[in-house]
Amino acid sequence: MQADLWRRLDERFGRRQFLLKSGWACFWIFLGGWLLSNLRYLFPNVLYEPTLLFKAGKPADYPLGISEKWKKTQRAWIIRTDQGFYCFWARCTHLGCTPNWFDAENRFKCPCHGSNFNRSGDVIAGPAPKPLWRCAIKLADDGQLLVDKARLENRPGPREQGDFFLPYTRA
């Protein structure tokens, strides 16, 4: 009985089984690791993409309201209120299309899935889950507006202050 148990244990966990199993383990771990490393290969380390920083001219050139001046070249809206400036990235937070501004309705509307945003960027209708992104905006040394589309904020509160709002009240 005892000997039989030892023999069965040896058959399951003995040297032969150990070598066989570790051999297969090495094979699968190598294969899996190799394939996974190729997955990493698909994520480039260096990107050759245009800069997200742009200068948008003098603040005095902007009348009150929504300026579509930079939409075609920089994909951004600059909005001047009587308090100052803020800037939207013209990219729907739903699936990334470029919305259009409709003055008569006081809304941004997206052509792809019908999201509607108001003047502050909040979603009022349609499938978008989040408000429009605002870009960091400040005055450059030469007196021009400097917009940084790499720094974004859309939470009510933080988006209306600090780098995301430029106080400006002169005529």
Place this chain on the structure above:
Amino acid sequence: MADKAPSLTPSVKKTKIWKSVFRHDFADTPRTRLQRIFGNVFLHLHPVRIAKDAIRVTYTWGLGGISFYLFLVLTVTGILLMFYYRPASSLAYQDIKDLSFAVTLGQLLRNMHRWAAHLMVVTVIFHMLRVFLTGAYKPPREYNWVVGVLLLVMTLFLSYTGYLLPWDQLALWAVTVGAQMAANSPMLGNEGPFRLPFITTTNDARFGLIGGTMIGDATLIRFYVLHCIAVPFIFSVFLCVHLWRVRKDSFSKQTGEKVDVWPHLVSREFLAAILVTVILFVWSMVLNAPLEAQANLNVTPNPSKAPWYFLGLQELLVYFDPWIAGVALPTIIIIGLMAIPYVDTNPKGVGSWAKMRWRRVGPIPVWSAEERPFAVSVFLLGITMWFVLIFIGTYCRGPNWEWYWPWEAWSHRRIAKMTLKNIPNLWGSLLVGSYFLLGSPIPQKVKAMLSAKAGPRAPALASAALHVGLGLLISAALFVPLLISPDADYPSRSRYTTLFEALGRCRNAPVVSTMYALVQQLGPATGYALIAVMIGLVGLLLGWAGMRFAKLKDRLYDELGLIKYSVVISLLLMMMGVLGKIVLRLAFGIKYLISLPMFNFNI
């Protein structure tokens, strides 16, 4: 023969070269009929003899073979197009213009490639429909159905990767939307629900797909390689398995007299190929493949529509968050399709088209299959829903993706102020929870126990209580919050303090605005009383509908067992739930039932 001039053919046929190429003669004898099939590498995928019924045109409509032929056409035209096409964003659009206007036969080739792709999507879908309706996926052919579903998915993925290549506006915006769906995948997408802590915009699923943070040259070369090499390669592998298994798993139709595959089947295949070729040629000469303006990341066409076979998905994206409509639902649909042969244990209806007939379910006449009514009805319902969504996306959506009837003229200046509101999470959870509880069955054992303990009428009463109770609960969880909840957007985004007023005064929630008008015109007492009666009626109606299905549910549960039943009922409830959510959006102006913005999780 004797008085004619001696022909060259017999002497050619005697040469060693001829004999080394063609191993048998071509006289029409039973022997050569077989030799033509098994002596030819391309034809030997066929059996040499086959049931006469199995190759009747009206049984298969040749859809699988036509799909395969279209794949060959696409390969050939695709290879030819590659001679002129360079996958770089500065060159691609120009090359397509060159192909259209400067290269001899270039336009024709491009048209054929595009239209063959559209046709292939159609034939593959109809092939699936045919296989379903003839029960040809049932054991032992379950696995081949799964491979077929994979081929369908790859057909769609090939179309998707293909239409970025011309680098026009359609291409760019369809791919923008598709890539953004990847960014919304759960856990691995930067904007998806339950994002993992280390995921950012430079290492998420979208980044891996498009090779950068914005669509550009890296994306184009990726899609080029996927479209021209990677996916066709995997497709061919699965195609081999699919065709081989068609034979190895035995044909679904085995009855009756057998005939030689040469000439009976081969001639049909040849005719089908010629027919498809003629159609393709005429189509490509009459209609040019669309090419929009060159891609521009800053300008989105309005409306921006995907090709027709993705418009169902695009329309779905209007009603659900991207991670549901773009990632979860397609995954569930694909897995659900694959699961069909494993959860359908009904052995009937193999090898002939499902016989449909009119039947009465309660007062409603229903068109259903004789031998497998449940499977066929559910499948046809799903397919119909998909095509209805495609129809809506194609014909009922205009500028800003607003609803236009097909006979209405589009206007970019139409004022249409939509308002959508969320239901408070607790009510929403109650609604979703009680909806999914509608799927719970009363198994035979429980019924026996109930009737032993509380008399023979107890099971029926329990079923009635369950369904009517849930029906009333669903109805209440839908209407009560609309009547009593405050508007969470007040005062920043809404002028009104209650959901009832906000939705009642807008124009895109007809049910709520009708209720609002009732209260306004008949006074609160009568108005609210009428609404209460209506809530009760809707609840009873839902309960009654649930009870109509109770017998079917209980029988399904007893036949399938817990696991298969859960799979079937959850898939069914999700499918109907999609329909329900669309109704909630279009008739009640409801955006989310459950909304957890901190996890990007909204339903």
